[in-house]
Amino acid sequence: MPSDQEYTRLQDILSAVRQQSQRIPRLALLLGTGLGAIADAIEVEVRIPYQQLPEMPVSTAESHAGELLLGTVHGISVVAFSGRLHCYEGYAAHEVVVPVRLARLLGAQYLIMGSAVGGLDPRLQVGDVVVLEDHINAMGVNPLVGPNDDRIGPRWPDMIEPYDQGLLSLAHQQALSHGLALRSAVYVAVLGPNLETRAEYRMLRNWGADVVGMSTVPEAIAAVHCGLKTLSFAVVTDRCLPDALEPADISKIIAAAQSAEPTITTLLSSIVPQLQEM
Template sequence: MSNGALPASRPQLQYTQEHTAVGLGHPALGLHARERIEACAQAVRRRFAKPVEVAIILGTGLGGLAAEIEVDQVVAYHDLPNFPLSTVESHEGRLLCGSLGGRTVIAMQGRFHRYEGYSLQQVTFPVRVLRALGAETLLVSNACGGMHPLWAPGDLMLIADHINLLGDNPLIGPNDDLLGPRFPDMSEPYDTTLRHLAREVAAAHGITLREGVYVAVQGPNLETRAEYRFLRGIGADVVGMSTVPEVIVAVHAGMRVLGLSIITDQCLPDALTPAHLPEIIAVAKSAEPKLAALVKGVLARL
């Protein structure tokens, strides 16, 4: 694979009058136009020339995992054309370019959410850029509320599947076939092989690793008792406000995905207590060593 190029299985970026005049001018897809993606990717390449193998998205309270990365270059989001800016506490807003577990990685230290006012095309634009930089694997993490009565704050959960209740989809609008298919299959959004590796690493390190279903809601408010009952009733084990749009776009782009959640609070409707963000972040940070060991172990076995 040449430096900065898409993997051989994906076509190179090619701009035509048809794409410019028809598809890429659409207000939704325009944010994913290949010209915009490539302009941002080139800005990253000028600072970090190595082809990227793995992309990592760090969620709320998980920025400390960045300490495990051997960082060669730090790129602030505000230095990248077309890139959104983080507005949420604990999201630093920068790309960490370097190596982890023997792999060349770029980690997003700070992600974006629908509740910040961004469209889902803006939320997922960084995934398009990371794919253009060569990443074939996406490791996505988040902090979430636990609805499974037998799981506790601080537990890690391997995402086996998800439910999208955001009321939107980042793929709405005209499709650019050079970015991905019109109707991507979602029968296995979280790669079976990567999940198997995660379970192996967890067992080797003595880490308790739950496995279940993540449901994404808009937020920013937390849920009512009735809403938690509903979410649990439709098959969700944990609830959060991110991850699903990024995974949809990653699958659309042909990436393998591994999803990991830190359960930061219990959301049991009959024993519900008020949630406080500092406590949530503290629980996430306390679980980071386990998450770091899991991520490094998976990367070493790829």
């Protein structure tokens, strides 16, 4: 989409949100597969289904509610997107990142994401929570392709630090203080919606990836582009070991993601209040 049209779309959505709330969030939350219940920790002021926002792409993935929430969590003003968008749903990359850009226009300075991933590192078990330290984009798409709009971000954003080092350190500190296991991981994003072949899993692991998923990277790129400091958690929902693969069961994947909600909620409850002073 030409940049002027994209900016107009964002302004139209922003205007619709502002008609219901003037809240300026400090933090944006973007919640993925099986993690929607984390939104229950938010003291909600306004709840807006995506369908009520003009030109807002609507999530079709299972377990994604498709709602924008405005309120507070642990004393911090927040906008939360319960349900994310994926390129495999048929959306272009620039549509997938509309929530990220909207969050920035609303005033957010920080973005925390959650997603479900497959574990490529054999040390990872189902239910483990990891925090992303870097990523590999194997999706073949990028939300920044096309004319750049300087009102959204610069033409050549530097991806040397896609996930904020200060937030990463804070996450590890809080995990340690609560006795929670939290590994750093490199995420590789694939287009989907099919899961990978044994040969593909071997290749992705050889590239240096620890986990694999079908989201997160477009949003992380857009976040860097528009100036959001980003932290991303992921829950290992299945083990992607080429020589020990089992048939995928989506219901088990969602259940595994949901089982990690208490861990992520604990981490968020200790990290979020400290954003007030950062």
